Amino acid sequence: MKKDNKKVIYWLLTGCALIFIMVVVGGITRLTDSGLSISNYKLITGTIPPLNNAEWEEAFNLYKQYPEFQKLHSHFTISDFKSIYFWEWLHRVIGRVIGLVFIIPFLYFLATKQLTKSTIKKCVVLLILGGFQGFLGWYMVKSGLVDMPDVSHFRLAAHLTTAFLTFAATLWVALDLLYPNRKTINKSFKKLIIGSYIILIVQIIYGAFVAGLKAGLLHNHWPLMNENKFMHHTVYTLNPFYKNLIENPSGIQFVHRTLAYLVVIAILVLWFKSRKLTLTTLQNKGINALLVLVGIQFLLGVLTIIYAVPLWLGVAHQIGAFFLLSAMTFTLHRFSK
Helix, strand or coil: CCCCCHHHHHHHHHHHHHHHHHHHHHHHHHHCCCCCCCCCCCCCHHHCCCCCHHHHHHHHHHHCCCHHHHHHCCCCCHHHHHHHHHHHHHHHHHHHHHHHHHHHHHHHHHHCCCCCHHHHHHHHHHHHHHHHHHHHHHHHHHHCCCCCCCCCHHHHHHHHHHHHHHHHHHHHHHHHHHCCCCCCCCHHHHHHHHHHHHHHHHHHHHHHHHHHCCHHHCCCCCCCECCCECCCHHHHCCCCCCHHHHCCHHHHHHHHHHHHHHHHHHHHHHHHHHCCCCCCHHHHHHHHHHHHHHHHHHHHHHHHHHCCCCHHHHHHHHHHHHHHHHHHHHHHHHCCC
16 A cells, blocks of 8 residues: 555645634634633543533633632623533534544554655654643633633733644645655745744734733724824833733734834735746645735724724634744745655
């Protein structure tokens, strides 16, 4: 049987699709304040939601013991609780499904010797990343069960960024199998793509900071903050100054706004420089996709700020980041092999 065959590629791409769904549901979970509705973790039994009134009462009573209910949602009825429970439960179930979809076919392909040694090593890395991602999810939830009714924005950023990177790594392995032939590459242009990739990852991290601190609810004007200032005075109120860049919601929103311009400029530079190169069809499509997607993502970001993060725009903006990272990963791969 041929190694690294189409079935292996479909398996990896299915994993990519499931991670995408996981990130979308995770975004909805965050924007609906559902993430702390389940305050314990049961790997097997936690897959089944409460099935009768007694089980719902038990779950609701557990929720009442923690800060989110006591400080924010003390007015909740059990009906309100059920609506937020659903999203967190679905998010966790999808996580378990992803684990099974990765592990079971991997063991099957391993047993039937359908993977090359190189692909086996890459898949082990993917499994480690997936497991680490699950750990970070619970580590994040724990931070919202102590004193404050919110999770740590640092842990949220680690959780979200790891999900994006796990997706990118899975896509990269699938692309390795889809396009196994090596070709001559332009090393200086590849370095430009890597630089742009790094800026995009930093922007995704700051997007998570904005989400974790609800910084999108501040300064809901564009292009200036609060109608008359490019940098509002609340951006630099903390001492020492570096804390404004990682803990001050206004400062974090300012960094996120500024990085958006840098991402656009970086991709514009890539596009203009690529016009001077002889590109393959796929390389050209990758660069053009970046240009289109960064324009859409920038517009979604502006609208999300102006309208103070309504649910559908917040989710659309996160999906836009996902597609942009996908296009960046594809483009880097096409200029790497």
